[in-house]
Amino acid sequence: MAKTIGILTGGGDVPGLNLAIKAVVLNALEDGHIVYGIRRGWGGLLQYDFDEPSTHDYYISKLDYEAVRTIDRTGGTFLHTSRTNPQRVAKESIPDFLANSSVGKKINDEGTMDYTDHVLGVLSKLGIESLITIGGDDTLSFSARLHNEGFPVVGIPKTMDNDVFGTDYCIGFSTAVTRSVNLITDMRTSVGSHERIGVVELFGRNSGETSLITALLAHVDRAIISEVPFNMEKLANYLVEDRRKNPSNYSIMTVSEGAIEIGGEIIESGKADAYGHKKLGGIGEVISSRLKKITGVNTMYQRLGYVIRSGPADSLDRMVGTAFGSMALNMVNRGESGKLTAIQDGKYTTIPLEMVISGKRYADVDSYYDKDNYLPKVKNFVGHPMFLR
Numbered sequence: 001m002a003k004t005i006g007i008l009t010g011g012g013d014v015p016g017l018n019l020a021i022k023a024v025v026l027n028a029l030e031d032g033h034i035v036y037g038i039r040r041g042w043g044g045l046l047q048y049d050f051d052e053p054s055t056h057d058y059y060i061s062k063l064d065y066e067a068v069r070t071i072d073r074t075g076g077t078f079l080h081t082s083r084t085n086p087q088r089v090a091k092e093s094i095p096d097f098l099a100n101s102s103v104g105k106k107i108n109d110e111g112t113m114d115y116t117d118h119v120l121g122v123l124s125k126l127g128i129e130s131l132i133t134i135g136g137d138d139t140l141s142f143s144a145r146l147h148n149e150g151f152p153v154v155g156i157p158k159t160m161d162n163d164v165f166g167t168d169y170c171i172g173f174s175t176a177v178t179r180s181v182n183l184i185t186d187m188r189t190s191v192g193s194h195e196r197i198g199v200v201e202l203f204g205r206n207s208g209e210t211s212l213i214t215a216l217l218a219h220v221d222r223a224i225i226s227e228v229p230f231n232m233e234k235l236a237n238y239l240v241e242d243r244r245k246n247p248s249n250y251s252i253m254t255v256s257e258g259a260i261e262i263g264g265e266i267i268e269s270g271k272a273d274a275y276g277h278k279k280l281g282g283i284g285e286v287i288s289s290r291l292k293k294i295t296g297v298n299t300m301y302q303r304l305g306y307v308i309r310s311g312p313a314d315s316l317d318r319m320v321g322t323a324f325g326s327m328a329l330n331m332v333n334r335g336e337s338g339k340l341t342a343i344q345d346g347k348y349t350t351i352p353l354e355m356v357i358s359g360k361r362y363a364d365v366d367s368y369y370d371k372d373n374y375l376p377k378v379k380n381f382v383g384h385p386m387f388l389r
Contacts, residue, residue, distance in 0.1 A: 002032040005332060006128040007063075010041030010139030011083060014158050014172025015075040015313035016321035020134055022068045023325025031333060035063045036128060041135070042142060043082035045119045046089065049097045060126060072318070075175075075311045077134075085138065087114045087145055120151060130332045132156065134171070137164050137356050140340065144353040147338035154331045155340040155353050156324045160309055161256075163207040163362075166355035167342035168385055171324060172309065173210070174316035176203060179308040180214040184252065191300050192248040197239050197291055201284025201303040204256030209363045211256040216376035221251040224287075226258035227362050228371045235287070235374060236294040243297065253374075257281045281305065323348055346385050 007024055009017050021037070028035045037060070038044040044059035061067070071078045084093075089104075091111030098104060103121070104113040123131065133143040134156040147153045157164040158171035184200055191198035200220070202210045208225020215223030221242035224230050235253075242251035257280050260266050267286060268278035281303060288301035313321060324341040327348060331339055339350045363369065367384075370377040378384075 002034070003129045003332065004034045004036065004127045005130050005132060005329075006036045006038055006123065006126070007079070007132045008038035008041045008044065008134070009077040009079050009081045009158075010133065010135035011081060011158075012136070012160065012309065013076040013081055014160055014309055014317075015175040015311060016171035016317035017077040017134055017158060018068075018071040018074060019313060019318050019321030020156055020158075020171060020325035020328075021063075021077070021079065022072050023322045024132055024329050025063045025068045026065070027326055027329040028332075029065060031329075033332075036126060037061050037063045037067070037079045040080050040082040041084060041139065042086050042119070043084035045122045046084055046086050046098075046115055047095055048122045049095070050122075050125065052097065073312060075309070075313060083138070085142060086119045087116050087142060089113045089115055116145060116149065119146070120149060123151060130154065130337070132328045132332065134158055136170070140164065140353060140356045144338070144357055147353055152332075152335075152337035153353065154328045154337065155356070156328050157340060157342065157356075161203040161205065161207050161210050163205070163209070163360070164340075164356060165359045165361045166340065166351045167344065168346075169320060169343040171317055171321050172313075174320075175311075175314045176210055176308045177213050177217065178314045179311075180210065180254075180304055181218045183302075183304055183308070184214065184218040184220065184254070187300075187302060188250075188252065191252055192250045194298065194300065195243075195249040196298045196300045197243060197288075197295070198250065198252035199284045199288040199291070199299055199301045200252065200254045201257055201281065201301070201305075202254055203305070203308075205258040205280055206360050207362050208256040208259065208369075211254045211259075212363050212369060212376055215254045216378065218254075220254050222253040222374040223369075223376060224253065224255040224259045224374055225363055225365075225369060226256040226260075227365050228369065228374075229260050229262040229264070230374065231262050232287070232290055233294065236291050238374060239291065240295050240297065253287075255284050255287060257283060259283050 049055045130152040136159040160176040162173035267282040288299040327341045
């Protein structure tokens with residue numbers, strides 16, 4: 001039976017999103033469904049004004065074969081994205097047409113509002129019967145909310161740091177690691193030429209998996225991860241010794257953006273977003289400056305942020321994006337809701353959306369990390385999943 005399906009992407013962009021969107025649309029069209037792309041994630045539904053036609057065409061578009069024919073050739077999301085949280089909209093972010101309306105529930109004294117009812121109203125007006133959402137735990141947490149409100153939702157996980165709870169893999173992670181390894185390999189030219197200590201900062205708020213796996217594959221000298229607070233003096237001594245042992249007289253390390261020094265705090269800045277997160281990053285720069293003071297050796301700091309989430313997906317993210325998109329559409333066809341596409345023990349599967357908000361995902365420190373020497377620790381790969389989860 002033909003259905004009208006909506007699809008959106010939320011949070012940060014990653015390579016592989018367009019592959020998932022294309023897989024959903026092509027399979028849906030083959031099955032006779034109608035698919036609407038929602039621009040700017042949850043923001044598109046929040047900003048949709050029933051009385052302003054210009055918002056209708058801007059935020060909602062019918063997707064056909066021509067619309068998705070070439071989108072897999074580029075990274076990012078052609079639907080665009082935002083970090084909007086409809087169940088927690090700050091006073092200054094409330095659309096003008098909703099500000100004085102009867103829609104919405106006040107949730108605190110600062111004027112923060114819950115506009116879940118407006119989102120549900122928009123979906124109803126558009127005739128959307130099922131929604132496919134692609135995002136990290138923030139985007140997926142509101143997906144779970146809609147499911148609990150009785151609206152059919154299926155989720156697809158994506159993050160650069162592979163930290164969605166319940167799945168071993170998220171779209172974007174492989175490309176992030178591949179790009180990081182390649183950039184670190186290239187960076188050795190300059191670090192070695194100047195005989196410095198190189199510090200490379202990578203994604204990872206709660207999970208240090210990006211730093212850990214990149215360090216393992218790029219054979220860096222030391223790796224600092226989010227899960228294990230580090231001792232600055234100890235790290236400095238290791239890197240000086242690593243540099244001394246290197247015939248080219250340099251050393252290089254990776255660090256997760258969420259890492260903290262023993263007794264210190266996470267480095268973040270700016271105002272918290274709609275999900276309560278401030279802008280994370282800067283620990284690599286702090287380490288670089290401190291290393292120079294402690295060791296007297298010049299350092300070279302590089303923060304690999306947007307550059308590793310830009311450009312087309314690698315082969316693994318193409319495969320997973322395509323598979324997850326197809327799986328999501330199959331769940332819609334079966335009338336399933338409140339589920340997330342996932343990989344567990346190397347196999348494609350599904351899990352309840354609620355699992356995403358039931359915990360945090362971390363790197364397995366005991367199995368894969370030497371916390372005394374700040375190094376990846378993998379002695380035996382047999383029996384372990386491909387990405388060491």
